[in-house]
Amino acid sequence: MMKRLLKLLLITAAVAAFTDTATAQRRINPVKQPDPTTLQRKAKKPSGPDRSNLAERLDAQGNVVLVDTVTGLEFVDTTAVAGHVVGNIYPLxxxxxxxxxxxxxxxxxxxxxxxxxxxxxxxxxxxxxxxxxxxxxxxxxxxxxxxxxxxxxxxxxxxxxxxxxxxxxxxxxxxxxxxxxxxxxxxxxxxxxxxxxxxxxxxxxxxxxxxxxxxxxxxxxxxxxxxxxxxxxxxxxxxxxxxxxxxxxxxxxxxxxxxxxxxxxxxxxxxxxxxxxxxxxxxxxxxxxxx
Incomplete structure (x- = not known):
């Protein structure tokens, strides 16, 4: 009789412990939402013009020149020509x-x-x-x-x-x-x-x-x-x-x-x-x- 009672108590304790653990896993801690103004301050501004507005052409030295179709600004695309020797653009x-x-x-x-x-x-x-x-x-x-x-x-x-x-x-x-x-x-x-x-x-x-x-x-x-x-x-x-x-x-x-x-x-x-x-x-x- 005593053995059965101990087994019953052991089973009851195990079930209670499992229930507490499951309940703890389902507990959700509230997260504080960040201030939107702080995110705006931390966001990086894009560097350079929007490439979707750029057109390409070649200058007299064969360099790739990017033209901003919105502002009209022109600049050499150094990423396109760095380390690259321009060859002949006209046929033999x-x-x-x-x-x-x-x-x-x-x-x-x-x-x-x-x-x-x-x-x-x-x-x-x-x-x-x-x-x-x-x-x-x-x-x-x-x-x-x-x-x-x-x-x-x-x-x-x-x-x-x-x-x-x-x-x-x-x-x-x-x-x-x-x-x-x-x-x-x-x-x-x-x-x-x-x-x-x-x-x-x-x-x-x-x-x-x-x-x-x-x-x-x-x-x-x-x-x-x-x-x-x-x-x-x-x-x-x-x-x-x-x-x-x-x-x-x-x-x-x-x-x-x-x-x-x-x-x-x-x-x-x-x-x-x-x-x-x-x-x-x-x-x-x-x-x-x-x-």
Missing amino acids: LHSVTVGLDVWDPVMRIIGQDYGGASVWGTIGLHNRFFPRFEFGMSQADITPDGMNFTFKSPLAPFFKIGCAYNIFYNSDPDYQLSFGANYAFTPFSYTIENVKLLSDYWPGETDLTFPKTSTTAGYFEITAGIKVRIVKNISLGWHIKYHTILHEGRSAVGKPIYIPGFGKRGTPITGAFSVMYTLPLNKQELPRVDK
Whole structure:
């Protein structure tokens, strides 16, 4: 009987303890609600503009520029370009340009006693490299001031081959600043006429003419040029050239004072003015760039 009573008491105590534990687990402690003004003070304000209002474009250096369409503000997206080298944005075969050098013809009209005309062409590679070929014809009829002879060179061809580099290759191709180098070669002939000789023995003057001399010459040019589009595919451009003679044939009557395509000997700097027509080779959509 006692054992049953103890068992009953033990079971009753166990049930009571379990009931207290369950009740304690279900007890909910109230939580104090935070002050809304405190949350507003602690909330971080967003840094920078809302990216949903941003548009992208490329600047002249190929950087990604973000434009806020609401405020109009612009800034470079440094996260997009940091550590990234911008390559060529234009295709390999980009354009073909043909030019006519009109400087010498204009100068001949106003009285220059030498010169001719030339045509040239380039192929634009990535709007960056421009292999170039030039062909021209030139002649001279020069009587130097204070000298007693006339130098004549009939119409003769000259050829130039080289390459130019556009430093604004990722900018608008209608506007270029380029530097380059050319090698030129010309076969030509010349005569020296009306050489006036005075003699103490024979009265009067004696005119002497040296026979025609055929020769060749090669020279090197370093160039700097600009190109500006005027209307549609038509552009105008200047070239400043520093040149030096590399080799030339020997002559019994001395060195020629004029070389086709080079100009007068002793003038290391000359210029050219060209009218150009550019034919695009690739019309695919490209990123918009600054002009």
